[in-house]
Amino acid sequence: MTSTFQNLPAEKQARILRAAGEEFALRGFENAKMSAIARAAGVSVGSLYKYFDHKQDMYLHVIRSSIAEMEQLLQILSHTDVDIIVKTERILREIQRSSRKNPLLMKLYAGTAAQNDPALAAWFAREIETSAARIYRQAIREAQQIGDIRPDIDADFIAFVLHSQFMMLQFSYACDYHTERLKIYAGEDIARRDDFVVEQMLKFLKNGLR
């Protein structure tokens, strides 16, 4: 990203990143076309290259700018004095709401996680996961301290497990393959049984954690 981009009016920056995010989410990195992004953003291709060094650079910044949005979920975990199970339920319900409201974000995340270039993948992972991991860990440790989670499991690892489960659920509500997969496991009408999903998930996680 260049300083030229940073000097742009915030609205224009947002417009460009949104257009790029949609294109990348919908078509995947390889199939995304710079010209399509330019058109959708209402700027010229030439300008895009004034703002970003190349396609990948743009992708990087789309991801970076999406991270805040992806981390919205974490706010729920940050609240103190709330039972971990209650937090879990809130997260589950928020996943159902937000994955449907903005599936593109999850598609973008899924596409990024499927990235094949090792160095790049590592960069993405650090960029995206570090903060989330810290918050998950923190929340679990606190829950352990007040006895809501049994002390004999490793907070760090269980944070990984918990986040994995949430991630898969998010994908299941937003990404084509995973949506179909969920239907195969839990029935064609699973998308209309949100309470059931929350209830079952909670039952499982509650015991797993306690």
Place this chain on the structure above:
Amino acid sequence: MTSTFQNLPAEKQARILRAAGEEFALRGFENAKMSAIARAAGVSVGSLYKYFDHKQDMYLHVIRSSIAEMEQLLQILSHTDVDIIVKTERILREIQRSSRKNPLLMKLYAGTAAQNDPALAAWFAREIETSAARIYRQAIREAQQIGDIRPDIDADFIAFVLHSQFMMLQFSYACDYHTERLKIYAGEDIARRDDFVVEQMLKFLKNGLR
């Protein structure tokens, strides 16, 4: 896939599918080059097009031929008279072994699940998940009947949860992004702490299920 391909000596068929699988796994569908596959398989591009209608047709059959291999894991679940927890442990250890031995398979799976075309993604999901879903469900129902898993959770949904968890673990051992992610959550040396991973995972799942 054409009959010409089916009439090929098994060794040659395998050679071609392996070369294609590697290329697709390593570079992803878009970046995979037919010419590279041909070279790696020791055949001409023209031949590849005698065997498969087009690149995507080839991908389809690489996936199809990989499914059997992916489902190897399921054999563990099929054994009767084995405690579900024991099965789970065996699966965890097998995941660690096989994901490292053949990470390409998991990369292929991850890439396929990140597929962006809705219709194609659905086709893939049905092709890949249907059989696995059935076996997971069956194993859990049996465990419920003999009291190894509590009866008040939905077998179908819990099959989804269990498989999701295993899937994420497989990705964590085989795919760049997920490997990094696991390290962020559980420490740089997590790859050398297989027993720890199994133990923690078991603790969590055991309680979750019982």
Place this chain on the structure above:
Amino acid sequence: MTSTFQNLPAEKQARILRAAGEEFALRGFENAKMSAIARAAGVSVGSLYKYFDHKQDMYLHVIRSSIAEMEQLLQILSHTDVDIIVKTERILREIQRSSRKNPLLMKLYAGTAAQNDPALAAWFAREIETSAARIYRQAIREAQQIGDIRPDIDADFIAFVLHSQFMMLQFSYACDYHTERLKIYAGEDIARRDDFVVEQMLKFLKNGLR
């Protein structure tokens, strides 16, 4: 063409030349596929290359074998003691009949005449036109001698004019572009007004010749 082909049973030779003729007529030389010809003829591609040196060699022989058929029309001109106008009418009616019965022959002819390679085009022209030219000339000379055609026009050139006119009519009944062209000039229903065409053509030619 090889001796192998000549030693084939006449039926097989005919079958191959017919299949090739159809393919060449329907798709044109460039778009004709050797494999399609092989399939249609019920032989293998390998065999085709045992019979002919290459695609063009095959085309050459398809044309050569079609010439006899194309020259069927000339028999009408060869009859002695028949008025040139009567001959003309017979030819016109035969054009209408044969162009519809076997439009492929005319398509082949049209495609050949559109040939762009100078040397090849010259070869084709000599091969196809020489005999016809002789017969046209001869018929016109005879008609001039008995006073059916006025003596002050050049027999050779008028033969060219006459044949040109017939050729265009043949194309008009058999080839897509020329069919449409005729309709544009003479109305959509011209194909159902054969007597009109003959009558008008005769009026014009009669005066032109006498």
Place this chain on the structure above:
Amino acid sequence: MTSTFQNLPAEKQARILRAAGEEFALRGFENAKMSAIARAAGVSVGSLYKYFDHKQDMYLHVIRSSIAEMEQLLQILSHTDVDIIVKTERILREIQRSSRKNPLLMKLYAGTAAQNDPALAAWFAREIETSAARIYRQAIREAQQIGDIRPDIDADFIAFVLHSQFMMLQFSYACDYHTERLKIYAGEDIARRDDFVVEQMLKFLKNGLR
């Protein structure tokens, strides 16, 4: 054709259409190479695809842009107060002049008329012939009204006959096959006997029409 092409300086548009026209005329549609056209026109392949959707689209517009040039001949027919025979002579002489000056145009026309795709051929015919047909018809009707052409022949059909004859003559001066064919009928030196051709043609047509 795209608006990008239309916005090009006229000189550049002409340069590209000329390069394309030459390539298509000389090699035929199938054998024409986009890269050769680009090179000849002094632009990149990429640009050609910015100007035209695909090869065939380019061909279409080459034809379309050639039509005006092809119709130059028709101006002769449009003059009023000129005897139809005089017009005919002028046309014959103009055919001799222009077919030699720009044989590519006629090659292009011949190649187009040999088109094998029915729908496309019909499109071409309408595009190319409609205007010419109208003018031929009009000229003949006028000549009939003032008694230069006898009234008992159908103006529309005779327009077709007349145009056919002119077309064949044009081909004979410009296209390999037809040039050879003319020589076979009228002698090797026919190309040097322009007056003879005009004279003979006129004799024939004069009587045919009157």
Place this chain on the structure above:
DNA sequence: AATGAATGAGCATTCATTCAT
């Protein structure tokens, strides 16, 4: 002689990136 699998040069088309205006 017959087969049809194998070959690979060849070409249309795309799209990230550049650059003149």
Place this chain on the structure above:
DNA sequence: TATGAATGAATGCTCATTCAT
């Protein structure tokens, strides 16, 4: 700074021709 036309390398796919069986 903004534009969008220009570039050309890159790649999927075809098909005439060859050749081992």
